[in-house]
Amino acid sequence: MSEERVVLVTGASRGLGREIAKKFGQAGYGVIVNYFKSEEKANEVVAEIGQDKAIAIKADVRDKKQVEAMVEEAISRFGKIDVAVNNALVNFEFNPVTQEKADNITWDKYQEQFEGSVKSALNIVQSVLPSMKENQYGRVINIGTNLFQDPVVPYHQYTTGKAALLGFTRNMAKELGTFGITVNMVSGGLLQTTDASKVTTPEVFQLIADTSALNRVTAPEDVAEMVAFLGSEAARAVTGQNITVDSGLTMN
Template structure:
């Protein structure tokens, strides 16, 4: 087996931002688990692109604890270790401003669905992988958030609220897991041009985002992926509990 810099599990990696994160990890010398839920074919196509010596496609519904435990077990069987968790999977949501329900039509179930995807999914991966993360000297967890809870250009109520909860989750995990040398951070991208999730976003919205950002551009999946890989590396060993926003300067902290 190759001498990798580390082994990264990327949830929801068969498409969109997840596939770009997986691609960027491989480009930087890491082995990758391409986790998928519904699209096995696209996950396997990505593995073919990345090289079967560099990546493996594994199924799991990240909201199902047993699925995630089996995912980690298969990872250990294949690579022998795991030291990076990227909680990226997006559960049943698309960025379509025309389809977003107004507040008077929203059901609590829609919120719960996003909490399940954002927070429960991240809890499952961390709990399943924790024994192995503790065994390494460079364990990293990166949760994928959004800048929308700081600047809700479109009020995607349930999605944004789920990701806002993920910030608190991230910081509490950073505090508790720091004793083991495990860093836990969050990367919050802006609207990405273009992923499957943002394919229905109107040109008008993209133009508004570009015109209001400091760089006068819409953020790309590669912009976010590069930051994620940095936080997964040894170079970021002194950074934990942070939410780093990558949105071309649309929001500023």
């Protein structure tokens, strides 16, 4: 297994994370399927990829000690970690009806998303760095959002947390490039459908389809394809970038 590339995908039991893990598995990677609550679904992903290629490990990515224990277990199984995908989404649903407005949203809501986006990414990066530095090779891919370019719905705390994650991405790319490590962000549109978007109203999805260049809503599989590309050797000269996969709803 040590000759093959190995990927860690956080929040990989459901939705986008599940598709990312499966995509890397299809490409022959060893896959660490991280989960926090959905053990049964994580084991289903492992079964789809193959017991010889994948392992499910529970860890709250906001907790540094749990992340370190997960990485230690993963390296004991696979020998290294080449790619880390920060995908886990903490306590958020894309519900335009229940989203708190500017006059009543609290700082605690922002803090929760900063920890879910930036703190968790920091925990993962710091925990996988020794392996990546030793091998002078690494790929870190952070999952962002196109909402900070076009806030179709003002999901204040989520969008702000992901915007901060872009700053994190570019600073890490600048520092870690000398070790052969690339750091990028992939920003999908509102994806149809994940657990987080299952409460999104049909009207919002229709608005997105009507206003995107391709007249379609982006699927998790579309984003997974780009993540897999950035995790590959083909993307060796791409770092510090935010690549948007949203069917042309926004354009950089």
